[in-house]
Amino acid sequence: MTKLITVLTALLLATPLAARAQEATSRALVAFVGAESASTNQHFLDAFRQGMRERGYVEGQNLTIEAQWAEGRSERFAEIIGELVRLQARVIVTVRQPAALAAKAVTTVTPIVFIAGDPLGSGLVPSLARPSGNLTGLSIFLGEDFSGKWLELLKEAVPKASRVAVLWNPTNPLNVVYLTVLRGVARKLGVTLQSAEVRDPSGFDGAFASMSRERAQALVVVIDPLTVRYRARIAELAAKNRLPAMYGFREFADAGGLMAYGANLADLCRRAADYVDKILKGARPADLPVEQPTKFELVINLKAAKALGITIPPSLLVRADHVIQ
Numbered sequence: 001m002t003k004l005i006t007v008l009t010a011l012l013l014a015t016p017l018a019a020r021a022q023e024a025t026s027r028a029l030v031a032f033v034g035a036e037s038a039s040t041n042q043h044f045l046d047a048f049r050q051g052m053r054e055r056g057y058v059e060g061q062n063l064t065i066e067a068q069w070a071e072g073r074s075e076r077f078a079e080i081i082g083e084l085v086r087l088q089a090r091v092i093v094t095v096r097q098p099a100a101l102a103a104k105a106v107t108t109v110t111p112i113v114f115i116a117g118d119p120l121g122s123g124l125v126p127s128l129a130r131p132s133g134n135l136t137g138l139s140i141f142l143g144e145d146f147s148g149k150w151l152e153l154l155k156e157a158v159p160k161a162s163r164v165a166v167l168w169n170p171t172n173p174l175n176v177v178y179l180t181v182l183r184g185v186a187r188k189l190g191v192t193l194q195s196a197e198v199r200d201p202s203g204f205d206g207a208f209a210s211m212s213r214e215r216a217q218a219l220v221v222v223i224d225p226l227t228v229r230y231r232a233r234i235a236e237l238a239a240k241n242r243l244p245a246m247y248g249f250r251e252f253a254d255a256g257g258l259m260a261y262g263a264n265l266a267d268l269c270r271r272a273a274d275y276v277d278k279i280l281k282g283a284r285p286a287d288l289p290v291e292q293p294t295k296f297e298l299v300i301n302l303k304a305a306k307a308l309g310i311t312i313p314p315s316l317l318v319r320a321d322h323v324i325q
Helices: 002-026 038-054 074-086 097-106 144-157 173-189 201-213 225-229 231-240 250-254 265-280 302-308
Strands: 028-034 063-069 091-095 112-116 135-139 163-168 192-197 218-221 245-247 259-263 296-301 322-324
Touching: 028 038, 028 074, 028 097, 028 265, 038 063, 038 091, 038 265, 063 074, 074 091, 074 097, 091 097, 091 265, 097 112, 097 135, 112 265, 135 265, 144 163, 144 173, 144 218, 144 245, 144 259, 163 173, 173 192, 192 201, 201 231, 218 231, 225 231, 231 245, 231 250, 231 302, 245 250, 250 259, 250 296, 250 322, 259 265, 296 302, 302 322
Parallel strands: 028 063, 028 091, 091 112, 112 135, 163 192, 163 218, 218 245, 245 259, 296 322
Antiparallel strands: 259 296
């Protein structure tokens, strides 16, 4: 009798443990790797979480999200992704191209859903329609000609600007393409471009000092992991030097910049959940075409305009998707 009670007790004690173990293994471990930090880019992770909720996933029940941040140090991506592979993440979501390139180098097995600048040109995938391998996702690349739109919109907002500085990171090959397009559009608009190169955060003060010396009247900031990370600093320097500026992501306008035109990065993070959902349900990344941006938004910061003494033309305001008062 004593032996029977011992056995029954053991079974009763073991059942909750077994149930908890089964519950833990039934949750899909999905990793989210951001280029910056939670303090600056938490809204990207929040958007991805929203996308997963919209598809029926509940954290703690059928989903676990492991968020990792590179804190602006691209060299950390390989280590972060290697650890996530060892943790047996079912899918790894990477935000920004350097993270996706690191993932491609680290693993050929774990599915990677990227949000990247130029997946085709960077060699992430051989084809947008048939990416092959273990990577797929969404492209931020708006086309080579898109950067010209930044200058056109800026010129519309500040018609008298004839000398426009371009703040860009020359270590990013994609930025070289953008600058070439900007130069072509500048010639058509009768604008003189001033190149202001910046390779690391220590170069911002010097870049703006050169703009002042060369009497720049406006500024285009080319989107790049470096400029995105230090967007608040750039917006502050632009305001200090009284330079109306155009940026590529709305986060710059939210940080105090005058105008932004480009893809909605938070929306892309939310849409990445669709890829994750399909992969968790058995789809292969190789069979999921890379999605190109279709939704662009124009954001205008009227508070910044007022501080600069600029009146935004009504024709431009009515086309804005969002106006910051």
